[in-house]
Amino acid sequence: MEERIEELEVKIKELLDDKKYHQIRELLIDLNEADIAEIIETIEIKEDVVRVFRLLPKDSAADVFSYIPVEYEQMIIESLTMREIGQIMNDLYSDDAVDMLEEMPANVVKKVLAATDKETRRDINNLLKYPEDSAGSIMTVEFVDLRAYMSVMDAIERIRKTGVDKETINICYVTDVQKHLLGIVTLREIILADAKESIKDLMNENIITVHTLDDQEEVAKQFQKYDFAAMPVVDNENRLVGIITVDDVMDILEEEATEDIEMMAAITPTDQPYMKTSVFETYRKRIPWLLLLMISASITGKIIQGFEAALSTCVILTAFIPMLMDTGGNCGSQASVSVIRALSLDEVEFKELPQIIWKEMQVSILVGATLSLANFGKILLIDRTSILVAFVVCMTLFVTVVVAKLVGCTLPILASKIGFDPAVMASPFITTIVDALSLIVYFNVAGIFLGL
Known part of the structure; x- marks a missing residue:
């Protein structure tokens, strides 16, 4: 089907160049409305977009209109007569009409509402009164x-x-x-x-x-x-x-999943497709979090500076810092992602925090022991350091894994309890916190067993 759509896209562009509009109409009549919208999105010339849209049968034009991106909707609205706009708006389901108007500039919204009949305008205005992301804002009033x-x-x-x-x-x-x-x-x-x-x-x-x-x-x-x-x-x-x-719910699930993914990656959520977002807008969404994480990561630098003398005494310890920090961050991320998913699916609640901590404690002991034993053999056989240094590194690794798992499972639940999105407490923040804790543990363990 995708190959056929691509062939039609090329064919329609050729017919537009040759001004063979009747043939274009014949090609579009038997297509699904969503496929027609996909074809319209590939047309770059505004006049051609409007021309193709006007070729659509009246009984399918509104359905196609509901599938196309908001910038194309605005492009078409600005080019149509008031009668044509009224026809589309009166044929659109109320929830689709509201979704469109929420993204339009005020002058376009005013024009659209002026073109609709009294009953449609009343339904749209009632729906626009509901808070964004509420059930009222996504419902339709067309039911039997x-x-x-x-x-x-x-x-x-x-x-x-x-x-x-x-x-x-x-x-x-x-x-x-x-x-x-x-x-x-x-x-x-x-x-x-x-x-x-x-x-x-x-x-x-x-x-x-x-x-x-x-x-x-x-x-x-x-x-x-x-x-x-x-x-x-x-x-x-x-x-x-x-x-x-259910079609509206599918859009909600996609929107919420996208928002969580972006929050977990330390990106301010956006409702624009990736290729439709400008370079500056992408920069603006990312840079605040990166600045915050960069400043918070400087804490680990201060910790290392505080133990500079100890490191100069036993330089080999420096070689294991990246491994300890990365492993701790990975363990914390695993726990946080699992808990965030469970929270989003209502599988866990705040009152179950003790059971969650106990479960992650048991997991962390098993994981920490396995990683420490594997790392102990690797340090002795490959890095060829002393048994005491290997012990210090592996002891730190074990404690780091336990701490990382506990931090990773606790912070999302606490964030949810106080009203924050748990996804905020995902990889970047967990990693920053665990990095600092792993260094503190590392240097204190080294101080105890190596006398630094």
């Missing part, structure tokens, strides 16, 4: 609602009349006149039931819901737990105000 007193035949008729504009009709929501959520019923249950049977008898009253102000990451966890395709969103009075569908 039924009444408990309806018969199956009445419900099917309502689905036929209203379902064409809804994001999903697979799950229908039963509400009263005040929009209070009473139950849910699937399309499968409706179709298989007797035509005269009541919706009240079919609906499931044991409903899992999320609140409009719930964090989007918590919403994603609920989807993972219950394997839902859609989930109702309610307000403080249990009134149904929208639904969240």
Whole structure:
């Protein structure tokens, strides 16, 4: 499929050069909307982007629009008439419209809202009021609602009349006149039931819901737990105000995973694709953390300076400093990443910190003993130092591994408890702390056993 898309990209660019627009339209008609959006992204000339978009059938233009990057959306919006903008916005699902407007400049947003009809504008404005990254900000208001007193035949008729504009009709929501959520019923249950049977008898009253102000990451966890395709969103009075569908959750999971990866690598999170981010923007996201880590790493330099006299007495000790620091950092990173993942999946809580520490303590003893024994043999056979020096290095290595594991498992949980993102306490910070601790342990052990 990817090869076919690449061939179409080349073909469409050739047809654009030859101004054979009818052939372009014929090529696009049978393509999936996501594939059309991918092709549009490869077109570099603004006029050609707008021209190709205008060639799309009206019933698929809004779907294609929801897939293209925001800069292309803005490019198209600025080139369309008010009538054309209104057509697109009225056909877009409300959550997709809100996602687009949140990224647009104020003047473009004003133009778009002016082109939409009153009902669409009201829905968009209501969704824009919810906090960013909340359930309310990602929900859609296009859902099928039924009444408990309806018969199956009445419900099917309502689905036929209203379902064409809804994001999903697979799950229908039963509400009263005040929009209070009473139950849910699937399309499968409706179709298989007797035509005269009541919706009240079919609906499931044991409903899992999320609140409009719930964090989007918590919403994603609920989807993972219950394997839902859609989930109702309610307000403080249990009134149904929208639904969240699984396609939105997929975007949330990607966004949250990307954010955690960037935080763990000491990069300020960004929502822009790598190739779309400018050099200066990339620099701006990275440099604050690098400066902070560079300054904090100078602590290890001060520690080494404090033991300069001891090192001059036994120079061979200097050769093992990188190994001790790297091993400690690696051990700390392993523990922190495991705990951060467990926290993100709600597998552990703060109250379980003692059990986590005990588990990591046992692991660190086994790991530390294995590494120390292997290193002891390597120092004697390859480095050919004295047994006492080998003992000092391996004793330090053992203690460093234990300390690193404890620091690595503790800091993310403490960070989560006080409200910070646990991912902040990943590799860079753990490594810096463990480096300093390993040097302190190293020189003190050397002082005790080597009399430095």
